[in-house]
Amino acid sequence: MSVNIKPIAVHVFRESVRDRVPYTLVLFAVLLIAASFLLGQLTAGQDIKIIKDLGLAATSLFGLFIAVFIGIALVSKEVERRSIYGLLTKPVSRAQFIAGKYAGLLVTLAVNVAIMTAALYLVLAYMTWQEPANVRAAWDAPGVDPALLGAVLLIFVELALVTAIALFFSTFSTPMLSAALTLGLWIAGRFNADLRNFDAVVESAPAAWLARVLYHVLPDFSAFDVKLQVVHGLPISAGYLAATVAYGGAYILALLLAATVIFARRDFK
Amino acid sequence: MSGRGSPLLAVAAVAALGGAVALQAARDAAYPRDEAAQVRTEQLYVRSPEAIKRLAPGFNALAADVYWIRAIQHFGGARLAEPGAQDYSLLFPLLDIATTLDPYFNIAYRFGAIFLSEPHPGGPGRPDLAVRLLQKGIAAQPTRWQYYHDLAFVHYWHTRDYEAAAEWFRRASEQPDAPAWLAPMVPVMLTRAEDRTSARTLWHQIMQSDQQWLQRTAERSLMQLDALDAIDVLQPIVDRVALSAGEQYSWGLLARRGAVRGTPLDPAGVPFELYPESGIVSVSRSSPLFPLPVETPAR
Numbered sequence: 001m002s003v004n005i006k007p008i009a010v011h012v013f014r015e016s017v018r019d020r021v022p023y024t025l026v027l028f029a030v031l032l033i034a035a036s037f038l039l040g041q042l043t044a045g046q047d048i049k050i051i052k053d054l055g056l057a058a059t060s061l062f063g064l065f066i067a068v069f070i071g072i073a074l075v076s077k078e079v080e081r082r083s084i085y086g087l088l089t090k091p092v093s094r095a096q097f098i099a100g101k102y103a104g105l106l107v108t109l110a111v112n113v114a115i116m117t118a119a120l121y122l123v124l125a126y127m128t129w130q131e132p133a134n135v136r137a138a139w140d141a142p143g144v145d146p147a148l149l150g151a152v153l154l155i156f157v158e159l160a161l162v163t164a165i166a167l168f169f170s171t172f173s174t175p176m177l178s179a180a181l182t183l184g185l186w187i188a189g190r191f192n193a194d195l196r197n198f199d200a201v202v203e204s205a206p207a208a209w210l211a212r213v214l215y216h217v218l219p220d221f222s223a224f225d226v227k228l229q230v231v232h233g234l235p236i237s238a239g240y241l242a243a244t245v246a247y248g249g250a251y252i253l254a255l256l257l258a259a260t261v262i263f264a265r266r267d268f269k
Numbered sequence: 270m271s272g273r274g275s276p277l278l279a280v281a282a283v284a285a286l287g288g289a290v291a292l293q294a295a296r297d298a299a300y301p302r303d304e305a306a307q308v309r310t311e312q313l314y315v316r317s318p319e320a321i322k323r324l325a326p327g328f329n330a331l332a333a334d335v336y337w338i339r340a341i342q343h344f345g346g347a348r349l350a351e352p353g354a355q356d357y358s359l360l361f362p363l364l365d366i367a368t369t370l371d372p373y374f375n376i377a378y379r380f381g382a383i384f385l386s387e388p389h390p391g392g393p394g395r396p397d398l399a400v401r402l403l404q405k406g407i408a409a410q411p412t413r414w415q416y417y418h419d420l421a422f423v424h425y426w427h428t429r430d431y432e433a434a435a436e437w438f439r440r441a442s443e444q445p446d447a448p449a450w451l452a453p454m455v456p457v458m459l460t461r462a463e464d465r466t467s468a469r470t471l472w473h474q475i476m477q478s479d480q481q482w483l484q485r486t487a488e489r490s491l492m493q494l495d496a497l498d499a500i501d502v503l504q505p506i507v508d509r510v511a512l513s514a515g516e517q518y519s520w521g522l523l524a525r526r527g528a529v530r531g532t533p534l535d536p537a538g539v540p541f542e543l544y545p546e547s548g549i550v551s552v553s554r555s556s557p558l559f560p561l562p563v564e565t566p567a568r
Contacts, residue, residue, distance in 0.1 A: 046334070046337065046376055049334070050334045053330040053331045053333075053334050054331060054334070056330075057327075057328050057330070057331040060327065060328075061328070140373070140375065187326060190326035190327055191323075191326065221327070222326075222327075225327050227330055228329065228330045228371060228373065229373075231330060232373040234373070
């Protein structure tokens with residue numbers, strides 16, 4: 001089965017390179033380097049914190065755009081170009097097609113996130129090297145802090161989940177509607193924690209029950225955000241990281257299976 | 270479009286951009302803009318920290334950084350404004366937003382402690398807001414001794430509430446990782462409240478900070494203490510000089526009588542002010558040390 005998935009994934013990755021997705025990396029690098037030179041003049045000694053904030057936020061935001069705007073086109077583009085007809089005549093099942101497309105975009109995202117992380121560490125290493133020991137001692141966390149990788153890991157899993165949502169919607173909807181639904185779900189998921197305590201602000205028991213159900217059903221994107229804690233050197237337990245990655249994995253699996261079911265029902269005759 | 274035409278088009282595009290730049294420069298030279306009319310009153314359109322938190326889901330830390338930079342620019346801009354035009358009204362709201370978006374933003378709390386309580390015109394002169402901001406910091410990080418220390422300092426230096434200062438020093442000394450010198454500050458506050466030595470001790474501690482702006486503030490405050498010491502020496506000298514009818518106090522008169530060797534300078538190098546009628550010695554309004562944290566006695 002994996003023999004059929006791999007060529008599709010490789011094709012998606014090559015297509016993203018052809019679509020100039022790596023240009024975002026250049027933009028990211030320019031943003032970080034420019035910021036590192038300018039911030040020292042503006043931030044009264046908070047440049048290392050702001051570079052970390054900026055680097056992690058940009059990794060998350062650029063990744064979100066890639067995940068949404070490429071994810072929504074993964075299936076619809078094949079249908080639009082009518083290349084799906086030729087593809088499905090080959091010994092490729094619809095499940096393999098979905099898995100291959102997803103894996104391809106995941107590789108694209110992984111490469112992007114890895115390069116952005118490396119660039120962030122390089123800038124942080126340079127700034128750490130520049131600062132005297134007494135300034136470094138006053139930082140909340142070390143400049144080149146391995147704990148940042150915990151935040152990066154959760155950003156990547158969050159992006160993988162966004163990609164799965166975009167792919168899910170793209171199996172039955174138009175690209176524009178898929179983008180709107182994916183971004184809408186991402187925003188709703190960011191405020192998911194509010195639904196948990198909805199019974200504190202409404203008296204209606206059914207409304208509180210519905211909010212509680214939505215809290216569990218909607219993807220909890222706020223759980224993936226540990227940027228603030230990591231930048232300030234606050235501990236993130238390995239258990240929390242593992243539980244959140246596992247939660248993301250389970251949600252992704254559910255979405256891919258649902259996407260496969262819907263896609264399998266589509267008639268391309 | 271043929272391949273041969275493309276370089277020509279690229280050159281034309283660059284030339285057009287160059288033309289736009291040149292036209293802008295020429296227009297600005299021919300029709301100078303009325304800069305005064307363009308000065309925009311600084312605005313804070315959204316004042317609710319919670320609303321801003323909702324507007325930047327997942328990017329609160331970055332939004333906090335933006336508000337922090339705005340707070341610095343606002344403070345710096347107000348300090349550099351014309352005398353009498355210093356307006357620090359947005360400083361607290363900006364710091365409040367920054368610290369709501371990022372509750373662990375240590376420097377924003379400490380910035381508030383020092384500069385919100387700085388007397389006018391060097392700051393807004395609102396130690397009450399500094400206390401509010403630091404208490405918010407303590408709510409976010411109850412074991413961070415620096416916030417307790419800064420609260421004690423605001424009470425000691427600005428509100429002159431030495432009992433409150435002693436209490437906050439006591440709480441600071443009880444926090445984990447608190448330095449050993451905090452505990453002795455409690456009796457210092459209680460028994461030597463009028464003594465400048467303890468103020469010097471505090472400012473010397475702040476001088477050890479890695480932040481240049483904190484070091485500069487500490488340096489200025491230490492010079493103010495030196496100025497107060499110098500005034501304590503000069504004032505009795507002036508008081509001993511008896512004036513004849515029609516005479517007024519001046520450094521020239523005191524020098525002629527042999528009371529002083531010349532015009533005494535404050536630690537910033539500016540001549541001390543000697544009021545001709547009352548004979549009160551103070552720092553000059555043109556001195557960077559003005560105003561002193563302690564009022565000179567009125568006569």
